[in-house]
Amino acid sequence: MSVFDRLKTDCASEWAAYVDHDFVRGMADGSLPLDAFRTYLKQDYLFLIHFSRAYALAIYKSQTLGDMRRGMAGLKTILEGEMELHVELCAKWGIARKELETVAEESETLAYTRFVLESGLRGDLLDLQVALAPCILGYGEIGARHRGVVPEGTDGAPAYARWFAEYASDDYQNAARDFCDWMDQTASAYLTEARYPVLRRIFSEASRLEADFWQMGFKNLG
Numbered sequence: 001m002s003v004f005d006r007l008k009t010d011c012a013s014e015w016a017a018y019v020d021h022d023f024v025r026g027m028a029d030g031s032l033p034l035d036a037f038r039t040y041l042k043q044d045y046l047f048l049i050h051f052s053r054a055y056a057l058a059i060y061k062s063q064t065l066g067d068m069r070r071g072m073a074g075l076k077t078i079l080e081g082e083m084e085l086h087v088e089l090c091a092k093w094g095i096a097r098k099e100l101e102t103v104a105e106e107s108e109t110l111a112y113t114r115f116v117l118e119s120g121l122r123g124d125l126l127d128l129q130v131a132l133a134p135c136i137l138g139y140g141e142i143g144a145r146h147r148g149v150v151p152e153g154t155d156g157a158p159a160y161a162r163w164f165a166e167y168a169s170d171d172y173q174n175a176a177r178d179f180c181d182w183m184d185q186t187a188s189a190y191l192t193e194a195r196y197p198v199l200r201r202i203f204s205e206a207s208r209l210e211a212d213f214w215q216m217g218f219k220n221l222g
């Protein structure tokens with residue numbers, strides 16, 4: 001069993017609350033208010049800036065050149081893949097890249113990103129990977145599950161279909177698979193049963209913060 005599968009099994013309720021959140025269901029059936037998605041997407045741009053810093057920290061915490069390369073691959077997935085999706089979607093609504101960078105940070109964005117950075121600063125590469133895992137692996141699961149299912153006809157449907165397509169893409173799915181293998185490889189060197197409860201707490205907390213991040217999208221709806 002992979003470390004990811006073990007953590008997911010042990011944190012089943014937090015995981016389900018994240019990947020089956022109403023926000024995700026609303027994107028999948030097209031009913032999510034477009035304003036909620038815009039709020040989410042703008043905050044997610046800030047989120048990804050901090051997650052890029054977290055992958056840079058993973059490079060710093062690496063013990064081998066192989067780990068460094070894998071950290072760099074994660075960084076590239078964000079900086080050259082995901083963030084461009086946000087810029088592309090926001091451009092359609094007249095929101096420029098510069099404006100995205102100056103959006104005020106919501107407390108949910110702050111809480112989640114700083115939790116991950118703090119987990120990595122305080123711990124080793126494995127602590128940081130476990131804190132990062134719900135992000136990359138949860139979106140991989142969501143993308144694969146909802147690939148091509150958004151019905152047409154609502155304001156948000158084209159954006160939601162584009163969003164799911166990005167996370168269902170071969171590039172993203174391969175990045176998620178590589179991350180899972182990388183975490184298993186680190187665990188084979190550093191995981192002991194004595195430290196597992198700490199890792200489980202990190203994974204549980206990060207999954208809970210992911211669910212809060214979806215919920216944040218519904219804030220400020222009229």
Ligand SMILES: Cc1ncc(CN)c(N)n1
Pocket residue numbers: 044047048082134135136139210213
């Ligand atoms: C909040 C959040 N979680 C995960 C991902 C996928 N990297 C994301 N873009 N944003």
